[in-house]
Amino acid sequence: MKYLFILLLAALGVAAPARAMPFVEVNLQVAPATHSFTCRYRFTLPASDTTSVVRLNLNSHFKLQPVQATQNAQSRITSVQYAGYPHQQIQVRFGPNPRRSRSIELVYTGSISENNYTDQAALFSAHSEWLPFRPYQEYEVLPYQLTVQVPPAYQVRSTPQPDKQKAGRWTFSGTTSAIEFTALVAQQFYQAVSVAGPPITLVKAGVPLTQTDSVTLRQAEVITAFYNRTIGRQDPITRFTILMPGNNSGAYGLLDNATVITYSDFDVARTNELLILAHEISHKWWGYGSFHDETDWLNEAFATYSSLLYLQASGDEAGYQKELDRLAQTTPGTPPLWGFDRYKYEYPMHRRVMYNKGTGILHALRTRIGTEQFLTLLAQSAAKKTSTTVEFLQLVEQIAGPETRGWLLAELKR
Ligand SMILES: [Zn+2]
Structure with a gap:
């Protein structure tokens, strides 16, 4: 009976079962000798998602073929300045029919930039700017399937192990940030796996x-x-x-x-x-703030302070103090972290505020509430995938009380 029902749904073009998040399928064909590629990128909204307009930004250097989208959709492409760089923006407006899943398919060709390859390897990852993304949502977490086709002499590695591999064709799947699907292509890889604890390759x-x-x-x-x-x-x-x-x-x-x-x-x-x-290892937990606004401190100050916690725990107290002092010397006269607008400043100011000042604030917070409570706070914040400063302040209040929350808010506004 259930089987018949699913067949019926399939016949009606209704996704069954509905996925909660958009789903992305990527087919990447790489020509390593010329560092060029063709990418077929399919973005599917689940039936439960009633979004009527989807915008996708793509590196303006890539040559885009005519956009394919589910029937009744209208698409147009404009040039936009995005975070200071030119992008082509694909806008797709879907016709009304909210109970069906809807897809956009982009096919584009191009080359990765010089800083993403060597004579031995080509890298398609977060800093290769090879994938489209919804504006200001580079880090939206998406389930995906990535198939990479390479000439037979080449191999591919990614962040997970491949689901399938045969000569020239590798398939990976998982859930990660929209711009972080990763393919590293080379003729030869050398690798080692850790001997104790969780496997590290x-x-x-x-x-x-x-x-x-x-x-x-x-x-x-x-x-x-x-x-x-x-x-x-x-x-x-x-x-x-x-x-x-x-x-x-x-x-x-x-x-x-x-x-x-x-x-x-x-x-x-x-x-x-x-x-x-x-x-970088700590970014496994600190990656849910936005790259574009003050919440980047939840990524960068937290990762920087985590690395310092490790340095201190490894026995290098002097190194820990020295690094804290070095960072603190860069922060006098900087604008408040709270509400910081990175696009009003040159990049070094972003680093001084988000990384350095934020790290100093975390150190002061730890000094105030003690290491044990501080680690409880960080562990809970990591597990909750905190993505806004307000959420973090709420957690501070729960764990350390309203006075500490008020104190922290004042520090962030200083
Ligand atoms: Zn970082």
Whole structure:
């Protein structure tokens, strides 16, 4: 009977069962020799979502084929300035029929920028700007399926293990931020897995692992164990991937239990690089604020202070104090964190306020309420995936009382 009902729903074109979130299917065809690609991106709204207009922003360098959308939809494309960069914005207006799932399909071709490839590898990830996203929702969390097609001599790695793989075709699936679906393409990968605790896989593209990489993996193991006892104890890491493409273009955390570290000479024997590793791993929990407004402190100050908690716990009290002092020296005269508008300032001010000032405020909060209560607060905030400062203040009130909430609000407005 149930089967018949589902058949009937299918015949009527009604999604069954309805998905709560939009779903994304991506088919990425990569030509590694030229760093170029073709991407087929299908964005499906569930039947329960009655949104009538969907906008998707796409890198203006890509060549977009005519937009396909569910029948009765009208689409148009405009050029927009977005966060200071030109984008093409695809706007699709659906006809009224709210009980059906509706899809938009974009097919586009292009090349990834120079800082996302090396002679050995091509990186499609959060900083490669290869995916469309809804404006101001780069970090909306979406279930996805990613299929990557490469020439037969190439392999693909991502943040999860592949669901399926055969020569030239790799399929991954999961749930992560809209711009964080990841494909690292190379002819040869070298990788190692941690021996204790949750499996941590270090994946290096094109170049054999060194003793320094073994130390990185060992440190990642120790950092993860520390976080799983402290900030992550209500939502621990159960697997983690460190992708090392070697393109020397920064480091960043990915929500799906992974980090991309692009430095080819990365060495955690240097305190600064140890802090980078600890910062990026902690983004597993600190990734729900917005990149565009004051709530970025929930990402960046929390990740920075988490890395300092680790440094201190590892026994380097002097390093902890030195780093706190260094950050504090950059904050006098900065505008308040509360309501900070990054687009009114050059980027360095964003760092001074969101990262450095925010870190100082977290340190002051810990000093005020004590380490034990502070870690309870962070662990609960991480488990709740706090995404606004107001939510965090409410949690502070629950755990540390209204006076501390008032004190923190005053600090944020200072
Ligand atoms: Zn960060």
